[in-house]
């Protein structure tokens with residue numbers, strides 16, 4: 001029966017298409033670990049970069065403060081040289097000492113910033129190299145993966161086109177019913193009946209139905225699983241005959 005052959009072709013095209021889709025979905029998983037690692041390091045790198053920039057600001061601020069205080073001391077010293085009275089003299093000296101003490105504290109703070117700065121800069125350089133290496137590796141893999149995905153897409157469209165072409169020769173109602181069974185029965189919508197039973201669900205079918213199947217006048221379904229069933233003998237002979 002012509003319809004049986006068409007339905008078998010349709011089932012094959014639909015299953016091939018489904019298989020290719022499954023393979024296609026697996027491809028991005030191959031780089032998932034690399035992608036995660038790259039993103040994790042990139043995030044860390046950006047955070048470290050921000051920390052580094054923050055430290056640069058702190059450093060400049062401290063240096064500016066120290067410079068200002070230094071100038072203040074210089075100005076006070078110059079003023080001191082021009083002042084003659086002892087009273088103002090001692091007040092001025094106290095102020096100079098105070099400023100110097102403040103600056104010693106600021107210089108210690110600056111040293112702490114510089115130490116952190118050095119450590120962060122080193123960490124930043126390491127992360128930068130790592131991100132660059134991972135990024136390069138990731139992009140390289142993606143070129144390969146995108147090429148393979150494109151190939152899968154091409155195969156899928158080819159199979160979809162074949163499916164449409166095959167389905168076009170079927171009655172619309174039958175084609176729709178077939179697709180529904182295909183989805184519900186794990187991609188097996190048409191099966192041969194053998195020894196008076198459905199090979200899809202292995203339930204016996206009535207003798208009467210089995211006789212009807214052998215007449216091959218129309219499409220019959222298994223009363224149990226609803227799959228389309230056909231009498232195998234004929235197809236086997238057809239295939240044997242080429």
Ligand SMILES: [Zn+2]
Pocket residue numbers: 198199200201202203222223224225226227
């Ligand atoms: Zn069945």
